[in-house]
Amino acid sequence: MSSSNIEDNVEQVFGRYDNRQKSAVEGILDNWNSDNGDFVFPIVDGPPGTGKTSVGTIAAAKYTLENKHAQVGYLCYTHYAVQKAREDLLSYGFPNDRVVELHYDANATNWDQGIFGCDSDLKGASLEEKRRLRQCSVLLCTLHSSRRVFSSASRPKVIIDEFSQVSTPMFFSVLRKAFAQKGISQGCYPDGYALLGDPIQLPVISTQPLLRPNIGVFIMQRKPHDNHQFVLQHRMHKDICEAVNQLRNVSHAHRIETAPEAMQRDLLHLGYSWSRAKTPLDLREIIDPTKPLTVVNTDKCGDDGKIFGGSVKNINEAKLAVRIAIAMHETYTDTKGRGLEPCILSPYSAQIGEIRQEIPDTLRNFINCITVYRAQGREYPCVIISFVRNNEQGYIGFLGSENEFKEQTYVACSRAQAKLIVLMSFRTFLNKGHTEFEALWKTKNAHIIEL
Amino acid sequence: MSRTVLTRWNYPRPDVLEQVYPAGKPPFDPFPNVSELINAFHCPRAIYQYLHHAEDGACIPRTATAGWRSGETFHSFIVLLKNSIIEGKFKLGSQNPQNLISHGWSLFINSNLAKNIDKPDVFWKQYIEPWTRRKASELIGLGPNSKNYFELTIANTKIQFKTRDGGIRNYPLTGRIDEIDINRRQIIDRTLRNEITPKDYQVWLLWKTLCSIDRSQYPEHLKDVDFSTFDLIVETPTTDTKVDKINPEFEYRTHDCYAWIHDLTFDPKAVAEAYLDKTCTKDNKKDCGLAWMCYMHKWPFPMARGEMRRKFKDMYRALLWEKIWGYDLFQYRFLSLSQDKLEKQALLCRATIVPKSQRNNTFQVRINNPLHAGLIWAKGTDGIDRFLVIFGNFSIGLRHRATMERIGPDLFSVKIEGGRLPSLFGQPLIATTGTDFLVFEERPTYLITGLQKDLHNLEFRGAKNPDRALGDSKIQILEAIFGSRSITRGGNENNEQQ
Numbered sequence: 001m002s003s004s005n006i007e008d009n010v011e012q013v014f015g016r017y018d019n020r021q022k023s024a025v026e027g028i029l030d031n032w033n034s035d036n037g038d039f040v041f042p043i044v045d046g047p048p049g050t051g052k053t054s055v056g057t058i059a060a061a062k063y064t065l066e067n068k069h070a071q072v073g074y075l076c077y078t079h080y081a082v083q084k085a086r087e088d089l090l091s092y093g094f095p096n097d098r099v100v101e102l103h104y105d106a107n108a109t110n111w112d113q114g115i116f117g118c119d120s121d122l123k124g125a126s127l128e129e130k131r132r133l134r135q136c137s138v139l140l141c142t143l144h145s146s147r148r149v150f151s152s153a154s155r156p157k158v159i160i161d162e163f164s165q166v167s168t169p170m171f172f173s174v175l176r177k178a179f180a181q182k183g184i185s186q187g188c189y190p191d192g193y194a195l196l197g198d199p200i201q202l203p204v205i206s207t208q209p210l211l212r213p214n215i216g217v218f219i220m221q222r223k224p225h226d227n228h229q230f231v232l233q234h235r236m237h238k239d240i241c242e243a244v245n246q247l248r249n250v251s252h253a254h255r256i257e258t259a260p261e262a263m264q265r266d267l268l269h270l271g272y273s274w275s276r277a278k279t280p281l282d283l284r285e286i287i288d289p290t291k292p293l294t295v296v297n298t299d300k301c302g303d304d305g306k307i308f309g310g311s312v313k314n315i316n317e318a319k320l321a322v323r324i325a326i327a328m329h330e331t332y333t334d335t336k337g338r339g340l341e342p343c344i345l346s347p348y349s350a351q352i353g354e355i356r357q358e359i360p361d362t363l364r365n366f367i368n369c370i371t372v373y374r375a376q377g378r379e380y381p382c383v384i385i386s387f388v389r390n391n392e393q394g395y396i397g398f399l400g401s402e403n404e405f406k407e408q409t410y411v412a413c414s415r416a417q418a419k420l421i422v423l424m425s426f427r428t429f430l431n432k433g434h435t436e437f438e439a440l441w442k443t444k445n446a447h448i449i450e451l
Numbered sequence: 452m453s454r455t456v457l458t459r460w461n462y463p464r465p466d467v468l469e470q471v472y473p474a475g476k477p478p479f480d481p482f483p484n485v486s487e488l489i490n491a492f493h494c495p496r497a498i499y500q501y502l503h504h505a506e507d508g509a510c511i512p513r514t515a516t517a518g519w520r521s522g523e524t525f526h527s528f529i530v531l532l533k534n535s536i537i538e539g540k541f542k543l544g545s546q547n548p549q550n551l552i553s554h555g556w557s558l559f560i561n562s563n564l565a566k567n568i569d570k571p572d573v574f575w576k577q578y579i580e581p582w583t584r585r586k587a588s589e590l591i592g593l594g595p596n597s598k599n600y601f602e603l604t605i606a607n608t609k610i611q612f613k614t615r616d617g618g619i620r621n622y623p624l625t626g627r628i629d630e631i632d633i634n635r636r637q638i639i640d641r642t643l644r645n646e647i648t649p650k651d652y653q654v655w656l657l658w659k660t661l662c663s664i665d666r667s668q669y670p671e672h673l674k675d676v677d678f679s680t681f682d683l684i685v686e687t688p689t690t691d692t693k694v695d696k697i698n699p700e701f702e703y704r705t706h707d708c709y710a711w712i713h714d715l716t717f718d719p720k721a722v723a724e725a726y727l728d729k730t731c732t733k734d735n736k737k738d739c740g741l742a743w744m745c746y747m748h749k750w751p752f753p754m755a756r757g758e759m760r761r762k763f764k765d766m767y768r769a770l771l772w773e774k775i776w777g778y779d780l781f782q783y784r785f786l787s788l789s790q791d792k793l794e795k796q797a798l799l800c801r802a803t804i805v806p807k808s809q810r811n812n813t814f815q816v817r818i819n820n821p822l823h824a825g826l827i828w829a830k831g832t833d834g835i836d837r838f839l840v841i842f843g844n845f846s847i848g849l850r851h852r853a854t855m856e857r858i859g860p861d862l863f864s865v866k867i868e869g870g871r872l873p874s875l876f877g878q879p880l881i882a883t884t885g886t887d888f889l890v891f892e893e894r895p896t897y898l899i900t901g902l903q904k905d906l907h908n909l910e911f912r913g914a915k916n917p918d919r920a921l922g923d924s925k926i927q928i929l930e931a932i933f934g935s936r937s938i939t940r941g942g943n944e945n946n947e948q949q
Contacts, residue, residue, distance in 0.1 A: 022942075024942060029941075032928075033924075037936075037937070038938060040941040041941075042940050144901070169905075172905065172909055176906070176908050177905065179925055190925065193924070206773055207776045223931070223937070223938045227940060350829075353826035353829040357825040
């Protein structure tokens, strides 16, 4: 695809943006040294489904199209986020060899697929490979591997996605890597920085309170900063969005609104048809497509059990989650007759291990099952959340800690586009002071089911 | 540098050992490794660098002709050479062994095992050749009956050291032994330098640790070996030096080392004391691998460096505590709790190697407990895809970082990272009796230590020239975050109101 076609595609996407998104893109494109002497450092607060990664990739695309030989270093916390950003860029028409993922494994190199594996100093790279890297428009990699970007690129614009997981030391570690050993003499310092993320999504994991504030929060606490705030989400049905707003409200974050095209986005609206007759009787109410938000009381599943250094599982709740997922897969079909592929989420690895063992081999490719941490940045038509904890005392472990509860629940709920099924024990989570869960339970239009 | 001997080393209480959600200041002392003790032995300022994760610096200064950490390459080559001879893959006749080894060296330097060697020919002449010349007959004598164990990691929670007043203190310690030669009854530590201090202290500490381990923890085929009678050897390319095992000075100074480690971990005032007690000056530098850290030049820009350093100072200790919770507690746990308990809580998983499945550094294992199999599968796909694999046990064993990929309901493919894994089915080159081994979840402490190093390094970066500093976005972002420069978000401020 020619540059002009890429430009057209980028302009088309940019043209569909609302004013806040456009302003954020312009902020990222601005010179870091503003006319009035301020340091331009855009921080984009983008709640789920508001298109922050799209804004990041459009900004990267525009920057490289508008400036000859310019390069962007796109840094993410996870490999998955790197791949998503790369897919976005490829969808604008960039060829594979101009949008390259830098990988730590030298054996992973595949130029046709846009992957280059190397050590952090590019010591093993040939002159030809270095030349190819210099010709790339966007170099993507994880934050821990960011030295590869600074070894490969000349004066890149640095965009950091999902900054909620980026601790302050990690940000400064990236900055240190930008001080390449010969950086100053060669003048190859970054040509600007931007942070994209949702400050209340998955937090920095640390035993130390001092290390918990993410870099966005750290900077905003030090300096008054007017960030770019997105409010219009395009992912979730309005009822699911309402649940997310309840959780945002607990975190004192601004409300988000649902874009018109997503207002009525239930599974039928997404093009699935449902066979009510084929659905087991006891699950019909749970998987009914007209009830996008369903909260199921799992008190009867019995007490949770400990395993693997504190990770928790609940075998009966795992079985219930798998039954629901199988029923969803077998009774919902898309226009081509393919079964719906639901996703089961849980905050606990032990529960994920249990659920995976429960899923029949023949269905393993059709039912996703991952931890909430792994789910950040992803979206699914249907999400089933297993919160596992089930005890009379209302003990919910780390889910009850000051921040993590909100963030795990918030991220889990906001992955669903059209159907969200929450499995939780009411005796454990309600009336025990877990206000965030009560807010979720009280969500307008939430369909409450007692097993 | 004498320091008040600690009244006791604080070990984690039973409830802390089983604590699931640690937070804040650790209520127990760290679990030091031998390198940290060497740093403390060398200089208080060197152990202060412990906060910046310079744990292996003091005893490995750059040599004149070889790069940083090239001693590892010296040792790796010897391990590979000896292993290959013992396994029968490399036949060394009495005729011209030097030529054969020289050919092996050429193959080695082209592999990914050789690191930090800029001039392999010079390195060969200066280090490898003198060593092989000295050791030719020993190498020729190696064979199937040789019992050489390489890079065994040893650990114990309670090792006794005598105090000057006749008392005794217990401390924990872990370290890695370069080589144990059972037939020659030697414990060997290698270095490229001709100066054996502080390697003599290092090999002595390792020997103390090895002897302190309960015999029940020894692998079956080492149970009858009395390590207390072994010779301690510091091996350089040109000499072998025997270290005296009865060394009261080593005993006494060990208490100082532990005191420094304890104080620097918990008491910010100890940092100032370490500065005052340093054993060299800028004009009279000691031969120390950490001198570059102690005397690195600070540039005038960014001007906000002072504020940045103040903020970073707190972060170093927080990162250290994070590491203590993550890794040191992990060590205490595995050495203190019974294997049954650990297995029941799925803190460790047992696995059996599938016969004939080894292909270089990859082999297959069967996880015996189906619950653990599910869990490893979940962890493996959850971004925690690195595990610690131990052949042997936590007290004596060969430890490797590995990735694991599920290839069947209870079957996993294990890929060992770095180095070369010896044959798992040939001679017992590793300290395990069977094919049973333990899989532990890896604590990602290497990410924490990377942050410690980077923060510390950033403290010294900058520019001398004000114009250059003004044009450098890295320096200016530091001025903006820590200094007086204002930050703005960019873009069209009015756009959102439209």
